[in-house]
Every structure is written in structure tokens, then in C-alpha cells.
Amino acid sequence: MTSFSPGSGRRVAPRSQLSSDAPRRDLSGTWRFHFATRPDLAPADACRVDFDDSGWDEIPVPSHWVLQGRPEWGRPIYTNIDYPFPVDPPFVPDENPTGDYRVEFTVDDAFLTGGARAHLRFGGVESLCIATMNGTPVGVVRGSRLAQELDVTDELVVGSNVLHLRVHQWSSNTYLEDQDQWWLPGVFREVELLSRPGAGIDDVWLRADFDPETGHGTLVPEIRAGAEAFPVTVAVEELGVSTTFATPSQVAPVPMGEVEPWSADVPRLYEAVVSNAAETITVRTGFRRVEVVGHEWRVNGVKLRLRGVNRHEYHPDLGRVFDREAAREGLLLMKRHNINAIRTAHYPPHPELLALADELGFWVIDECDYETHGFEAGGWVDNPSDDPRWRETLLDRVERFFERDKNHPCVVAWSLGNEAHTGANTAAMAAWLHRRDPGRPVHYEPDFDGRYSDVVSRMYASPEELRFLSEGLGNNKLGAPGRAAALAERPMILCEYAHAMGNGSAQLDVYEELFDTLPQWHGGFVWEWRDHGLRTHTDDGREFFAYGGDFGEEIHDGNFVTDGMVLSDGTPSPMLAEFAAVCSPIKLVVDDLGLVIENRRHDGDTSDLRFVVVDEVAGELVARHEISVDPIWPDGAEDLDIPDPPAGVDGEVWRTARAELAADTDWAPAGHVVAFHQVRISAPPAAGARVAEREADEPTDRDGVLVLGRARLDARTGDLVELGGHPVSGPRLELWRPPTDNDRLGTSSAFVTTDRNTNNLVDHGGPTHADGWRAAGLDRLQRRVLAVEVGEDSIRVRHRYAAAAGRDAVVVELLWRSIEGELVLAADAQPTRGWPGGWPRIGLHLVLPPGVEDVEWFGTGPNENYPDSRRAAVVGRFLSRVPDLTIDYARPQESGHRGDLRWLELPGIGLRIAADEVAGARPGFTLRRHDVREVTAADHPHELPEPTATHLYLDAAQRGIGTLLSDPDVRPEHELRPRAAQWSLRFSAAPERA
Numbered sequence: 001m002t003s004f005s006p007g008s009g010r011r012v013a014p015r016s017q018l019s020s021d022a023p024r025r026d027l028s029g030t031w032r033f034h035f036a037t038r039p040d041l042a043p044a045d046a047c048r049v050d051f052d053d054s055g056w057d058e059i060p061v062p063s064h065w066v067l068q069g070r071p072e073w074g075r076p077i078y079t080n081i082d083y084p085f086p087v088d089p090p091f092v093p094d095e096n097p098t099g100d101y102r103v104e105f106t107v108d109d110a111f112l113t114g115g116a117r118a119h120l121r122f123g124g125v126e127s128l129c130i131a132t133m134n135g136t137p138v139g140v141v142r143g144s145r146l147a148q149e150l151d152v153t154d155e156l157v158v159g160s161n162v163l164h165l166r167v168h169q170w171s172s173n174t175y176l177e178d179q180d181q182w183w184l185p186g187v188f189r190e191v192e193l194l195s196r197p198g199a200g201i202d203d204v205w206l207r208a209d210f211d212p213e214t215g216h217g218t219l220v221p222e223i224r225a226g227a228e229a230f231p232v233t234v235a236v237e238e239l240g241v242s243t244t245f246a247t248p249s250q251v252a253p254v255p256m257g258e259v260e261p262w263s264a265d266v267p268r269l270y271e272a273v274v275s276n277a278a279e280t281i282t283v284r285t286g287f288r289r290v291e292v293v294g295h296e297w298r299v300n301g302v303k304l305r306l307r308g309v310n311r312h313e314y315h316p317d318l319g320r321v322f323d324r325e326a327a328r329e330g331l332l333l334m335k336r337h338n339i340n341a342i343r344t345a346h347y348p349p350h351p352e353l354l355a356l357a358d359e360l361g362f363w364v365i366d367e368c369d370y371e372t373h374g375f376e377a378g379g380w381v382d383n384p385s386d387d388p389r390w391r392e393t394l395l396d397r398v399e400r401f402f403e404r405d406k407n408h409p410c411v412v413a414w415s416l417g418n419e420a421h422t423g424a425n426t427a428a429m430a431a432w433l434h435r436r437d438p439g440r441p442v443h444y445e446p447d448f449d450g451r452y453s454d455v456v457s458r459m460y461a462s463p464e465e466l467r468f469l470s471e472g473l474g475n476n477k478l479g480a481p482g483r484a485a486a487l488a489e490r491p492m493i494l495c496e497y498a499h500a501m502g503n504g505s506a507q508l509d510v511y512e513e514l515f516d517t518l519p520q521w522h523g524g525f526v527w528e529w530r531d532h533g534l535r536t537h538t539d540d541g542r543e544f545f546a547y548g549g550d551f552g553e554e555i556h557d558g559n560f561v562t563d564g565m566v567l568s569d570g571t572p573s574p575m576l577a578e579f580a581a582v583c584s585p586i587k588l589v590v591d592d593l594g595l596v597i598e599n600r601r602h603d604g605d606t607s608d609l610r611f612v613v614v615d616e617v618a619g620e621l622v623a624r625h626e627i628s629v630d631p632i633w634p635d636g637a638e639d640l641d642i643p644d645p646p647a648g649v650d651g652e653v654w655r656t657a658r659a660e661l662a663a664d665t666d667w668a669p670a671g672h673v674v675a676f677h678q679v680r681i682s683a684p685p686a687a688g689a690r691v692a693e694r695e696a697d698e699p700t701d702r703d704g705v706l707v708l709g710r711a712r713l714d715a716r717t718g719d720l721v722e723l724g725g726h727p728v729s730g731p732r733l734e735l736w737r738p739p740t741d742n743d744r745l746g747t748s749s750a751f752v753t754t755d756r757n758t759n760n761l762v763d764h765g766g767p768t769h770a771d772g773w774r775a776a777g778l779d780r781l782q783r784r785v786l787a788v789e790v791g792e793d794s795i796r797v798r799h800r801y802a803a804a805a806g807r808d809a810v811v812v813e814l815l816w817r818s819i820e821g822e823l824v825l826a827a828d829a830q831p832t833r834g835w836p837g838g839w840p841r842i843g844l845h846l847v848l849p850p851g852v853e854d855v856e857w858f859g860t861g862p863n864e865n866y867p868d869s870r871r872a873a874v875v876g877r878f879l880s881r882v883p884d885l886t887i888d889y890a891r892p893q894e895s896g897h898r899g900d901l902r903w904l905e906l907p908g909i910g911l912r913i914a915a916d917e918v919a920g921a922r923p924g925f926t927l928r929r930h931d932v933r934e935v936t937a938a939d940h941p942h943e944l945p946e947p948t949a950t951h952l953y954l955d956a957a958q959r960g961i962g963t964l965l966s967d968p969d970v971r972p973e974h975e976l977r978p979r980a981a982q983w984s985l986r987f988s989a990a991p992e993r994a
Contacts, residue, residue, distance in 0.1 A: 001039075001128060001171045002090040004389045006396030009131070009139025012119055012149035014403035015203035015224070017351045019282045023111050023195035027103060027163070033059035034100040035073045039168060046100045047132035047164040053102050061191060062123075064184040064319045065099050067534070073097075074169070076319075076534060077183040078548035080557035083175070083374040084183060089382055090172035090389075097185060101165040107193070109158045114278075115198025118156040119149040120163070123189025123350070124320070128171035132164040142173045142393070145313075145320075145347035145369040146400045149194070156193075163191075173393070176384060179346040179371045179418065181312055182532065182561065184319045189350060197278035199228045204274050205406050206234075207439070210261045210287040212301030217259035217287035219272065223251055232276045239270065261300050262286025262409045264340045265604035267361030269409070284358060286409030290440050292454050295520040297441065297491035299363070299412060302602055302634070305515070306363060306493060306523030307583040308341030309334065309565070313349055316535040316545060316568050322350035330530070331360050333572065335667035337580035338674070340602075343495060343525045346371050346418035348401050357410035360667060364410040365443055365495070365525075368401045368429070370394065370417030385446075386423020398429040402436060413455065415495075416444040427452045445495050448479035449487075456487050456520070459496040459527075460963075463510050466492075470518040494524030498963055500575055501563035502741035502889045505963035506869035507971060508582040516600075526579065532561045533568030533890050544942045545569065547890055559741070562890035573887060574863040577872040584675035590657035592645050592681050595627060597659070598637040607631040609674060610662040613642050618651035618684070619858045619877030619902075645681045652902070653681040654875050678874045696793035697818035706788075706795055709818025710987070718788040718797030718814065720846070723823070724989060726909045731844035733801045733812050733829060734953060735778040737894040738935035739770035742962050743840065744893075746969045769969065772837045777803020779936065786811070793817060808835045808978075823987040828980070829956070835978035840894070842981040843923075843955035845931070849909060852882055852950040855927055857904035864896050868960035868974040875900060882950065886928045888941040897958055899924035905990040912991070915954070916984040923983055926953040956981035 032053040036042040045051050059065060066074045074097045077084050085093045112118060122129065126144040130137070133155035141148045169185035196202075203224035210217050219241075221234050227248060234254060235242035245251045260268040267286065274281045288300050296303045311330075313320040327350075334342075342362050344353075347369035357364050375383040384390035398416065405411055414437070416429045422444075430442045430452040441454035450456060456469065458478070472488030479487065498505040505526075515523045533545025545568035548556030562568065565576040586606070587598040590613060599606050606629070615623040625643050632638055645655050659675040661668055699708040705721065706713040712722035720728050737743075746769060773779065786798035795816040802809035808831070815826040829842060860870065861878040864887065886896035900922045903914040915923050928935075929947035938944045960974030 001092060001096070001168055003172060004090060004393060005142070006393040007140055007142045007148060009137065010151040011139060012151055013202075014147070014400040015149075016205065016407050017147065017404055018204060020279050022197055022200060022279045025105065025107065025111075025193040027105060027191045027193060028061055029103070030058050031061045032056040032102040033065065035065060035070075036098045036100070038095050039098045042098045042100055042166065046102065046166070047135055047137070049135045049162045051102070056102070059101070061101065061103070062186075062188045062321045064126075064186040064188055064321070066184060066186070067317070067319050074185070075551035075553075076546075077551070077553045078181070078556050078561045079178075079183070080180045080560045081178070081373045081376065082555055082557075083178055084553070084555060085170060087374055087378060089175045089384070092170035092172070092174060097169040099167045099186060101167065101187060102162060104160060104162050105193075106160050107156060107158060111195045112153070112156065112158065117151060117196040117198070118153045119194040119196055120152045121147060121149045121192045121194055122187075123147055123191070125165070125167055125187050125189075126169070126185045127174045127177065128168045129187070130166040134161055142171065143369055143397055143400060144173070144177055146397060147404050148400065175372060176370055176390075176393070176397070177347075178374045180373070180560075182319060182534070188320050189322065199226070199276065199278040201225045201229055201232065201274060201276060201279060201281055203403070204281055204283060206272055206274070206283050206285050208262075208270075208285040208287040208409065210259065210289050210300055212261075212289065215258050217256035217261075219254040219256055219285070221251055221254065221274070223248070223274070225276075229276050229278065232274060235273045235275075236270050237273070256287070259287045261603070262288045263299060263603050264361040264363045264410075265602045267359060269358060283407055284355070285407065286358060288409055290412050292441050292491060295489055295491055297455060297522055300603065304363060304412070304522050305585070305600065305602065306341040306525065307339055307585070308343060308363070308523065308525035309339055310343045310345040310496060310525050310528040311349070312345055312528065312530070312532060313353075314530060314532045316533065319534070322352060324352050327353055328356055330566075331356050331362070332667045333566070334362070334529070335360060336672060337572070337576050338584045339579070340585075341365070341523070341525065343367060343415070345528065348405060351404060354405055354408040354410055358408055362410055363412050364408070365413045365415050366401070366405050366408075366411045367415035368398050368417045370397060371419050372421070373419040375421070376419075380421045383421050383423065385420045385426045387425070391425050391428060394425045394429055395432055398432055402433060406437065411440065413441045413443045416442065416453075418445065420446060422446045422448075441491075443495070449483045450479070450490060454490070456490045456492040457495045458492070459494065460499065461494060461497070463514055466511075466514045466518060466521060470520050488520060490520065491522055492520040493522050496527040497524045498526045499563060500526055500528060500565045500573070501560065501745075501964060502891060502893050503864075503887070503895055504740060504742045504961050505575065506578075506866060506961035506974075507963055508578060508869070509871055510971065512582050526565065528564045530564035530566040531568040531890055532564070535568070538942060542942045544940050545890055559891045563741075567888070568890065573889075574865070574872065575869070577863050578869050581676070581872040586659045586675040588657045588659060588675050588677040590642075590655055590677050591679050592655065595640045595642050595657050596637060597629065597632060597640065599632040599634050601634050603634055605631040605633050606659075608662055608665070609659045612658045612660060614656050614658070615645050615681075616654045616656070616876060617646060617649050622646055622649075652684040655679055655681050656874060676874070680875070694819045698793055699790050699795050699818075701790065706790060708795055708816055709821065709823055710989070711816070711818065711823050713795060713816070715788060717785050718795065718799070723987060724910055726849050726911070728849070729847035731814070731827070731846045731954070732783065733781065733799070733810055734843040734845040734932065735781065735810070735839050735841060736773065736932050736936075737840040737958070738892060738932050739773075739840075740893045740961060741891065742964045742969060743769045743773075746962065746964045769838070769840075773840060776808065776835070776837060777806050778839065779933065780804065808832055821988060825983065825985040825987070827983040827985070829982075830980050831978045838959060839976050839978055841953075841955050841958045841976070842979070843953045844983060846952045846954070847931075848906070848911075848950040848952055850929075850947055850949050852906050852908045854908060855880055855882055855885070855904055855906055857898070857901060857925070859901040859904070859922070859925070860899045865899055866897055866958055866961045867899070868962065868971060870899065873899070882927055882929065885926075890940070892935045892938040892941055892944060894935075896926045896928050897924050897955065898926075901925045901954070907990050910990045912988045913954075914986040914988070916986070918982045918984050921956070923954045923956050924958060926955070927951070954983060954985065956983055
């Protein structure tokens with residue numbers, strides 16, 4: 001367990017995972033299992049063939065033993081950076097959970113005839129596996145997410161066989177696998193028995209090159225086999241090519257003639273067959289050329305544009321056990337949201353994931369199984385990247401990683417690992433890859449100086465840093481200043497950006513513009529694709545998705561494991577729609593005069609799309625035009641004339657252009673929207689002038705209740721108590737929002753206090769934004785009634801809001817009038833001078849009856865949107881159930897805001913609220929079943945109390961969402977400083993529905 005070696009025993013040289021007609025046996029299924037809390041409690045003779053395991057439990061293989069609903073077998077642990085045990089390499093705790101596995105299987109004589117060898121292949125075991133076949137030790141397997149084959153020919157017998165595995169959760173190699181994920185021990189990928197023919201083909205690498213100048217392909221085969229395996233034939237039937245090599249020395253490149261190249265846009269695959277007298281191997285290959293030319297990273301002669309995500313292996317019930325259908329659905333969801341690239345964080349995925357990426361079309365940065373982030377706190381002392389004792393193991397890891405995945409056309413770069421600092425060993429890993437595969441570049445973000453990697457890579461860089469790196473200004477905060485100019489001559493990517501934890505990240509458009517305009521930048525990979533909550537149930541059976549700490553871990557990193565654009569249950573978050581809108585490779589600009597279409601795809605034209613322009617008046621469709629246009633090639637654009645919008649109409653006119661799929665595809669149906677753009681053509685007439693011209697009702701006092709049209713107000717406080725016959729309460733000033741993960745975890749450094757001319761804009765040492773808001777008392781404002789004045793045609797109410805022990809205050813004036821059945825409210829909020837910091841919102845809170853089920857509104861939608869994340873929003877009329885307006889993020893937080901409200905209707909209580917422009921702005925709204933304090937208090941959605949009311953927040957302004965780890969969070973234009981605010985609202989009876 002404490003060895004520095006990469007493994008031992010009858011290890012077979014690393015090779016591809018090939019599709020062969022040679023016999024194979026999948027040993028997946030139900031195995032016998034024994035759990036011990038430490039190795040010395042494991043049964044001593046469990047490897048013996050005649051050992052009696054009848055008293056053992058059963059376990060499915062593949063699986064993780066901590067996910068079997070047996071707390072006595074241990075529980076999942078989540079850490080982001082820290083190791084869950086003392087950092088004392090290569091030692092691990094004596095309390096080392098240990099699982100013993102046994103399975104009995106049979107083979108017939110066909111499996112071993114003709115001089116065949118038997119290989120036992122492990123796809124993935126965490127973290128150390130000691131394998132015994134029929135009582136004889138055959139090997140020790142290390143490298144949890146790396147394949148390893150053992151030669152068991154001498155131990156395998158015709159008939160019944162017994163395989164025993166002893167798996168330890170912790171080992172010396174655990175120090176190399178600190179990868180921001182759940183620690184989940186067990187045999188979690190397939191265990192297979194392979195029959196390798198005596199004159200078989202040991203390995204094949206088909207390098208399928210494409211010449212973009214001629215359009216011709218070349219297949220460059222590398223065949224690992226003994227002389228007795230020849231002759232070997234390589235054939236691509238579809239291209240009419242078949243070449244036979246009589247001897248190993250004759251193996252040479254095979255011209256293929258004109259071919260269709262592979263790309264993420266057009267993932268054209270060909271079936272190549274490599275065969276000899278002993279076996280036939282099938283390889284799906286794609287012709288493409290990957291190269292770095294100056295500061296451009298090119299595929300098929302065209303600069304790459306990466307619109308990517310980081311992807312961990314994850315299933316809410318199975319952990320890292322691979323579910324092919326679930327993985328395929330995940331990739332299809334990526335395609336539907338304009339994602340074209342994947343970084344396999346932070347280890348090689350199941351090989352079927354890469355096969356799906358080949359088929360569906362993704363650029364992949366394939367990452368080695370290596371991260372040592374927990375050494376950072378100790379100044380990287382004894383870090384394996386620069387410790388010669390680990391050199392053999394790290395070179396072994398990169399070899400096994402590369403050899404398994406080398407045939408996949410989707411892989412356009414090899415990554416050495418993640419957050420393991422730098423040193424002689426990582427440099428040696430890069431050198432090995434450069435020798436073995438000169439074509440594909442090597443990526444490694446911690447190589448800040450670019451000494452041995454080919455791509456400049458950064459995490460969570462601010463927009464300013466992107467510019468500085470591109471310009472080579474010499475102020476590269478992570479690398480040596482003297483290297484800045486050299487780095488500016490390299491391709492650049494953000495291997496992680498836009499941290500997607502909870503309600504975030506925003507500001508995607510800021511980065512997208514820089515990726516499009518700075519020549520070295522090729523895009524980036526959002527952190528990350530999906531939340532990793534584990535499906536769990538409370539004692540009374542309520543389902544929830546657990547994160548760090550929910551299993552009683554001694555140390556953990558909370559809900560940092562739920563930081564994706566897709567929730568743990570597979571629900572897309574609003575950020576995913578925002579990504580799709582911002583990062584679409586089809587760009588549209590529409591106005592009243594015309595439509596501009598720009599194609600920024602890698603190599604796909606627009607023949608698969610139809611272009612539609614629709615006009616709406618007051619949210620109602622009045623015209624739809626399908627625009628005829630010839631296919632536009634990549635980097636091409638068309639400026640088209642389109643029909644005039646409606647004129648002379650009484651209402652707000654909006655025009656929307658859409659690029660839609662013209663026919664069904666493998667990843668989306670016809671009509672799927674690939675890109676859109678919306679513009680307002682004309683504004684509605686101002687409502688305020690119409691209201692002012694009408695006569696107002698006179699309020700009356702009935703025993704302490706002020707009656708004003710449809711409304712009843714408390715004569716003492718001025719609060720609404722009834723509206724349209726329904727009990728209500730408020731409105732009261734609200735400055736608090738349930739902190740988002742960015743609010744709660746992001747420091748309160750901001751552009752007003754940070755030098756924007758420096759590169760290091762993120763200060764992780766200060767209080768969080770939520771800390772500052774709490775210090776200002778925004779979550780505990782107290783109210784004092786200043787006045788309730790009843791006039792001839794109005795009621796004027798003045799309130800003062802301030803926190804205990806504080807002097808800062810906001811005075812709110814509410815002017816109520818009733819005009820021809822409409823209750824009209826003019827509200828004004830004025831803060832005193834000297835408020836420190838910022839506010840999350842300026843809103844009015846109205847408490848409505850419980851059980852309000854449905855809402856219709858005219859404003860932005862359909863998803864929640866905020867000042868810095870609204871590219872996916874359009875103005876229109878929308879219907880929703882109230883519970884569907886908010887998102888069940890893993891940790892409850894601010895959710896459900898929709899800006900630019902014109903009106904909303906609540907048919908369940910017959911209420912309509914119209915919002916008029918004030919100084920060119922309209923309020924947004926949030927409608928949910930819990931108030932902001934109930935949401936703030938809950939750690940999980942299931943902890944929210946039973947609703948007792950419906951809460952409507954009408955916000956004159958909301959602070960942006962920002963992003964946790966880059967920038968000083970929210971950009972200055974989306975910060976919310978204490979300021980005055982006004983509202984102009986009209987309450988009336990909702991119209992009857994048909």
C-alpha cells in the first residue's frame with residue numbers, strides 16, 4: 001500500500017481497448033463481498049479456491065461499496081482540495097477500508113486453444129487492487145481510473161475458476177488522485193477476461209491524417225504484433241482500400257484518396273478493419289489533422305474554437321459507474337446547448353464516452369489520472385511532480401492513459417493532469433507524449449511558463465488577464481515575467497472558467513467576446529457540466545441530493561461538489577440556456593431593416609438550418625417569415641432584406657430572428673433553436689399619462705381599516721391587508737436576497753476597491769458579499785411607521801427601515817390611489833447618505849395567500865434572468881406553475897428573478913399587476929412559496945418548511961450574479977450600490993380565462 005511502484009505482477013504492456021472478434025468474457029454481475037474497516041480485519045485466506053464465502057454479502061460489479069445502502073461499509077467523502085487523511089506520503093491511515101471480492105466463473109477449452117493467452121483486464125478500481133486467480137497472486141493494480149491487463153494464462157483452467165480481489169480504499173497512489181470529487185472505493189468499471197490468439201494482433205494505432213489542401217486522407221498504421229501474426233490486412237471498405245502487409249517491416253502509410261474529414265461539427269467516421277488469420281479488429285476512425293501553427297491550434301487547417309465544459313464521470317445513484325445511455329443523453333444535451341468540447345476532468349473517462357464523442361462530434365482534451373492539489377497548502381513540499389520516487393509511476397500513468405485512447409479522433413490534446421504544480425516528472429510526462437504522438441499538443445495548466453506544454457492554459461482568469469496574456473505585456477501573474485512575450489506566441493485557452501455553482505455563473509458574454517477577438521484565445525471549458533449530488537433519502541423517505549458533509553465526513557467542502565450547469569437529477573439550470581445563447585456558433589442580428597447571419601462553425605455550412613423572423617405585438621404573434629438564404633460557409637456572413645414589421649399598432653412591437661434545425665438530427669428534432677436575436681421595434685404608449693387623466697376614488701376609514709377601491713389597508717401601519725377579497729400583506733421594503741453560492745463564497749473585493757490595471761483582480765482573503773450584507777443588517781431590517789395620511793383621493797404612507805444598532809436607513813413612501821377599478825401605487829425609496837458596500841436588491845415584498853398555482857406574465861422569460869445573465873431571455877408572454885419559477889439548487893439560494901415586467905396575472909386569486917416604466921426602467925419580479933429568510937435558513941431544498949403563503953418580490957433592481965473565482969465577482973456595471981428607487985404599479989382584477 002505504501003509502494004511508489006505503478007503496479008506489479010504479470011502486467012501486460014498498455015494498449016488500446018480494441019473491438020476484436022477474439023473471445024472475451026465480461027465478469028460483471030453479482031460477486032461475493034466482505035467488508036473490513038482495516039486490512040488486518042480482512043479474512044486471511046480469502047484468496048484460496050476452497051475458501052467458504054457463503055457467509056459473505058453480495059455486491060454488484062461494477063459498483064462502489066459505499067453506495068450500497070450499507071452504512072457499516074463506510075460512506076462517501078467529498079473534498080475539493082484536502083486529502084481526507086494526513087499528508088504523509090507514501091503512508092496512509094491504518095484505518096483503511098478494505099473490500100474482498102470473489103467470483104466463480106467457467107471457461108471452455110475454446111478460450112485457450114491455439115496458443116492463446118488469457119488476459120484479465122481491469123477498467124477501473126479505487127484505489128489499490130490485489131488480484132488472485134485460483135489461489136495464485138497475479139498482480140497488484142494501481143491507478144484508479146486507468147486500465148490494466150494481467151496475464152493469467154498459467155492460472156486459468158478449463159471449467160471452474162475463482163477470482164479474488166482485495167481492494168484497499170487508500171494507498172500511496174491516492175496521493176496522485178486528489179481530484180475534487182467524491183472518494184468512492186470499489187471495482188467501478190468492468191472486469192473482463194480476454195482470449196488473446198497466439199498469432200493475434202497485440203495492438204493497433206491508426207493515425208488517420210487529412211490534408212486540407214488536397215482533401216485526401218492517409219491512414220498511418222502502427223501494428224504491434226509478432227512476425228508470426230503477419231500477413232496483416234488493413235482495409236476501409238467504404239473507400240475501396242485494402243492493403244496487406246506481409247511482414248512487420250512492410251507496414252507503411254496507406255493513401256486513402258479523397259475523404260470526408262472528421263470534425264466536431266461534422267463527425268464523419270469510417271470503419272477500418274485490421275485482420276489476420278487469427279483475429280479481426282474493427283476501429284472507427286476519423287480523418288483529421290491536428291497541429292499548432294504559431295499562436296493557432298488548428299484542426300484540418302482551421303483554428304479551433306472551443307465552447308467547452310469540464311466533465312467528471314458521475315451518476316446520482318451509481319457514482320462513477322458508467323451508464324452508456326445516461327452518458328449519451330448527457331452528450332446530446334450538450335449538443336443541444338451549443339457545447340462542442342469536453343475536458344475529461346481530471347482523469348480518462350470510460351472509453352465508451354470517447355466513442356460517443358467520436359460519433360456525436362466533440363473536441364476532447366483527454367486528461368491523465370493525476371492531481372495532487374492537497375500538497376499546495378504545504379507549499380508543494382514532497383509534491384510527486386518533482387519527487388524522483390514517483391517518476392516511474394507517473395510515466396506509467398501517462399503511458400497507460402495514452403495507449404488506451406490513442407485511436408479516438410475526438411481527442412485533440414493530451415493533458416498531463418490537473419493542479420499538481422510542476423516539476424521534472426511532469427516535464428518527463430510531456431516529453432514522453434511528444435515523442436509518442438508529435439501531432440497532438442500537450443496541455444498542462446500548471447506549466448505557467450510554457451516550458452514543456454504547447455498550449456497556454458489558465459483557470460478563472462479575469463477578462464483583463466486574457467488581454468494581458470494576449471498582448472504579452474510582461475505582467476503574467478502566474479509565470480515568470482520574462483516569459484510573457486513567448487507565451488503570447490502560443491495558443492491560449494481557459495481550461496476552467498465561469499464557475500457554475502448554484503445560481504451562476506454570469507458574464508459569459510464578456511469572455512465570449514474576448515475569445516472571438518483576441519487572436520491567441522481559442523475558448524474555454526466551463527467548470528463544470530453537472531452537479532454531483534448523490535441521491536439520498538431522509539429517515540421519512542424524502543429524496544434529496546447529498547453533498548459534502550451530508551455523510552458525516554470529518555473534513556469536507558460542502559456543496560462545492562454541486563457546481564454544474566445541470567442539476568444532479570439531470571435538470572438543466574438556467575445557466576445552460578445562457579451558455580447556449582451566448583456561445584452559439586451562428587450569430588444573428590435583426591432589426592426593422594434586415595437580418596445579418598454569421599457562420600462561426602468550424603467547417604459546417606448552414607444548409608441544415610432554416611431562418612425565421614417573427615413579429616409580436618404586446619406578446620401576441622402577428623407575423624412569421626421564413627427567410628430564404630443560400631448555405632453560408634464557415635467565416636461567411638449574409639446581410640438580408642426582410643419584410644417590414646407591423647406599423648401603426650397599439651402596443652409594444654418585438655421582432656425575433658431564429659436559426660432552427662430544418663430537419664431531425666441525431667441530437668435534436670427539427671425546429672430546435674440553435675441561435676436567436678430579439679429587438680424592440682416600437683414602444684407602447686406611456687400608461688402614466690392615461691392614469692393621470694382619470695378621476696380617483698375617495699378613501700374611507702371603517703373602524704381602523706382604510707377602504708380604497710378593491711383594497712383594504714391597516715389604518716395604523718398603511719399595510720395592505722386585503723386585495724380583491726383576498727388576504728394580503730405589505731408591501732414592505734426588501735434589501736436582502738438568499739445568498740447565491742457566489743454571494744456566500746466569493747470575496748467582497750470589487751472594482752471600486754481593486755486596481756483594474758493589475759492582473760491579479762481576485763482577493764480571496766476578505767469577507768464574502770453575504771458577510772458584508774449581514775454586517776449591514778440587510779437581513780434584519782426593522783420598520784418604523786412615519787406617517788399614514790388619508791387625502792381626498794389618495795393614501796400616503798411613509799416607513800423608515802433600518803437595522804438594529806445601525807444608523808443607515810431607507811425611507812419608503814407609498815402613494816395609493818384607486819382609479820376606475822385599478823389600484824395605483826407610486827412607490828419611492830430614498831436611502832440616507834453613507835450606506836457602506838452594496839445591496840443585493842431593492843424590492844417591495846407582497847405576501848399573497850398560499851396555494852397560488854399559476855402565473856402568466858409579459859416580460860422577460862422563460863427562465864430566470866439577472867442583469868449580467870440575460871442573453872437567453874426574450875421579452876414575451878409566458879405561462880408557468882409557481883413552483884416551476886424557481887430552481888431547486890443543491891443549496892437553496894436566490895432564484896426565479898425575471899426582469900422587465902410589463903404585467904403578471906395570478907388567476908387563482910383574480911389579480912393582475914401592471915408595471916409601468918419609471919425613468920426608462922421596469923421592475924423585475926420573483927414569485928415563490930418561501931420568503932427570503934426561509935430560503936436563507938435551509939441547507940437543502942427538502943429542509944424548506946411547508947409553505948404558508950405566496951411571496952411576490954417586485955425589484956426595482958437586483959445585483960448581478962457574477963462568477964465566484966474570476967473577476968472581483970460582479971462587473972461594475974452590474975453592481976448595485978445603495979441608491980433611490982421608484983415603482984409605478986397598477987393592481988386590478990385579472991381577466992376571465994376562456
